[in-house]
Amino acid sequence: MYTLEIREDTIRIPAEYIREGHSLSQHVDQLAHSAFEGRFDDDGNFILVTFDHEMLGRGRIIHGDGAIYQRVRFKAVLFHMDSNEVVDGAVSEVHEFGAFVQIGPVEALLHKSQILDEQVNINMAQGRIEGARSGRFLELGSPVRARIVTISLNPHDPRSSKIGLTCKQTGLGAHDWLSEDREE
Numbered sequence: 001m002y003t004l005e006i007r008e009d010t011i012r013i014p015a016e017y018i019r020e021g022h023s024l025s026q027h028v029d030q031l032a033h034s035a036f037e038g039r040f041d042d043d044g045n046f047i048l049v050t051f052d053h054e055m056l057g058r059g060r061i062i063h064g065d066g067a068i069y070q071r072v073r074f075k076a077v078l079f080h081m082d083s084n085e086v087v088d089g090a091v092s093e094v095h096e097f098g099a100f101v102q103i104g105p106v107e108a109l110l111h112k113s114q115i116l117d118e119q120v121n122i123n124m125a126q127g128r129i130e131g132a133r134s135g136r137f138l139e140l141g142s143p144v145r146a147r148i149v150t151i152s153l154n155p156h157d158p159r160s161s162k163i164g165l166t167c168k169q170t171g172l173g174a175h176d177w178l179s180e181d182r183e184e
Contacts, residue, residue, distance in 0.1 A: 001080050002048075002104070008073045011035045013059065015066040024068065028053045032072055040155040045078040046105055079104045081163065083151055086172070091142045094127045101144050101165060108163035110138075110146060115167050136177050143175040 012035070017027045032053045040046055052075045059068035081087070081103070089103035091110075098111040112120050112129065119132040130137040138144065150164035167173045 001082075001085075003045075003078050003080065005076050005078060006073065007050075007076050008056065008071060009036065010069050010071050013068040013070055018068065024059070024070070025055060028055055028070070028072060032074060036074075036076065038158065040153050040158055040161070041078075042155070043080075044151070044153055045080045046158065048077045048079055048105055050074045050076045079106070081106075081148055081151060083148055085148050086145060087148060087165075088143065088145050091138050091140055091144060094122070094124070094129060094138070094140060096122055096124065099129060099138055101146060103146075103163075103165075106158070106161065106163060108146075108148065108165045110144070110165040110167065114149075114165065116173075117168055136174065138174055145172050145175065145178065147172060 011028065011031045013024055013027060013031060017024065017031075032050055036047050036050050038047070054073045056071040056073055059070035061068055087103045089101040089108070091099045092102040092107055093100040098109060098115065100107045101110050112122065115129060115138065116131045116134065116136060118134060120129050121132055122129050126139070128137050128139045144167065146165035146167050147169060148163060149166050150162065152162040154160045171178065
């Protein structure tokens with residue numbers, strides 16, 4: 001789910017940005033983008049983009065550092081996932097162990113054991129995962145509806161976060177399958 005919030009936090013303005021005749025506000029946008037965007041916050045929200053950065057009061061200088069620590073207020077677009085939430089995404093990679101599904105700005109694993117209630121065959125040459133009995137398949141780009149079953153976020157390295165999905169419930173799976181089920 002996406003939300004828009006107003007936040008306050010502190011950015012570090014390195015000494016090389018402090019020059020006579022130059023305004024610190026010229027650098028706040030760039031520094032705030034690199035400090036906050038593309039990371040998980042303490043509440044598990046992924047910060048997609050920040051904008052409308054406003055400096056609050058005077059910054060602080062810490063002895064021995066030389067940088068200014070400046071409080072800023074800004075708007076942030078956040079992406080948040082909850083355990084058991086049903087999400088839509090698209091298959092972004094196919095592997096021997098299952099598929100990765102792009103959900104919002106992150107990728108989640110749909111393990112081969114969580115795709116169908118039958119054995120699946122994986123054809124790496126075609127980039128396809130297919131049910132042995134039903135013939136239902138997933139391939140690169142297939143739109144998928146799944147439920148989040150595990151979330152293990154790494155705020156220091158978002159790419160190493162682990163999110164697990166399942167499609168083994170009524171109303172979940174590739175969008176083509178769901179259309180077929182509604183027609184029956």
